[in-house]
Amino acid sequence: MAAYLIRRVWQMIPTLLGVVLLVFFLFKYFGSDPSVILGGLNASPEQIESIREQLGLNKPVWEQLYIFIKQIVTFDWGKSWATNESVANLFATRLPATLTVTVPILILEVVLAIPFALAVATVRGSLTDRAVMICTTVAVSISLLVYVILAQYLFAFRLGWFPVQGWTGNHWTNLTTYAPLPILVAVAVSLAPQIRLYRSFFLDEIGHDYVRTARAKGLTERTVLLKHVLRNAMIPILTNVSVLLPGVLVGSFLIEVFFSIPGLGRELLLAVNRGDYPVLQAFAIYLAALTMTFNLLVDLLYKLVDPRVVLK
Numbered sequence: 001m002a003a004y005l006i007r008r009v010w011q012m013i014p015t016l017l018g019v020v021l022l023v024f025f026l027f028k029y030f031g032s033d034p035s036v037i038l039g040g041l042n043a044s045p046e047q048i049e050s051i052r053e054q055l056g057l058n059k060p061v062w063e064q065l066y067i068f069i070k071q072i073v074t075f076d077w078g079k080s081w082a083t084n085e086s087v088a089n090l091f092a093t094r095l096p097a098t099l100t101v102t103v104p105i106l107i108l109e110v111v112l113a114i115p116f117a118l119a120v121a122t123v124r125g126s127l128t129d130r131a132v133m134i135c136t137t138v139a140v141s142i143s144l145l146v147y148v149i150l151a152q153y154l155f156a157f158r159l160g161w162f163p164v165q166g167w168t169g170n171h172w173t174n175l176t177t178y179a180p181l182p183i184l185v186a187v188a189v190s191l192a193p194q195i196r197l198y199r200s201f202f203l204d205e206i207g208h209d210y211v212r213t214a215r216a217k218g219l220t221e222r223t224v225l226l227k228h229v230l231r232n233a234m235i236p237i238l239t240n241v242s243v244l245l246p247g248v249l250v251g252s253f254l255i256e257v258f259f260s261i262p263g264l265g266r267e268l269l270l271a272v273n274r275g276d277y278p279v280l281q282a283f284a285i286y287l288a289a290l291t292m293t294f295n296l297l298v299d300l301l302y303k304l305v306d307p308r309v310v311l312k
Helices: 002-029 034-039 045-055 061-074 087-122 127-141 144-158 171-178 180-206 209-216 221-258 264-274 277-305
Strands: none
Touching (some): 002 061, 002 277, 087 127, 087 264, 127 180, 144 180, 144 221, 221 277
16 A cells, blocks of 8 residues: 555656646746736836846746746745735635635535435436436536526525625634535536436446345345445546546636635636736646545545455
8 A cells, every 4th residue: 555655646746747847838838928917008018028027037938947846846936916915825815715615515516416326226217217317407408607696596685595695704604604505506506417427327336247146145225235336336436526626626616706705716717817827827736736636545545445446
């Protein structure tokens, strides 16, 4: 296990380096000139050149790359070009709000989808199965914006169960008062495709010979489903969860904008509009590192779920 872990961490280094180079050169040669964006339409060439000098954009490419890698290693991204706020402080102050929303979304999405999908898979071909498939297909076809408008109108405006928007400095107040409605919307949007996907995983396992053998041995249907089918289907489910992480973060960005949550998502969209490259670059690198780390944890969970898995 230790040798596998060390080898995987070592393999992550060149992958992360490739991401760093890709991010640097994409922003360098394919993005808009940030000095022009920050200078505005009425800026003179002298003002633009002065901004380029302040930002270090007039330095040689190799020197800019060295500074960029140094920022990554030291976790010192400098200051935002648009607000002059420390990028590290920006992430530290906005991350709690994002985690308050994304962590419950990810947990509820998986915890609710698994039993629903397993229940539907056990009655394959029945009226219930067809009804659920039709409902999930319709749910997948509806835009997130429709869910947001409907939830805000029905649960906030008409019934008054939740506030339409808002956020405070108290974590518990945010989690119990302002976060439930955004979480409800996000889970409602993501639950339908996950049920369809997990259902296919369970159906694939139910069709295997070991399930028929277990039933022939006299095991109850509950034991067959929970001890055999569910456990063997957890491998593709865990793989899907590792892929879900970036999608949950991106989806939460839209939720943060619609519900005025001061998280990383709203800050990232503002950085895109401002051409605030330090914020965008830091987020891209952090997201890549987080995704690789999460994938590593999922690989380790494979061994816990199925002892037959050999980590090489």
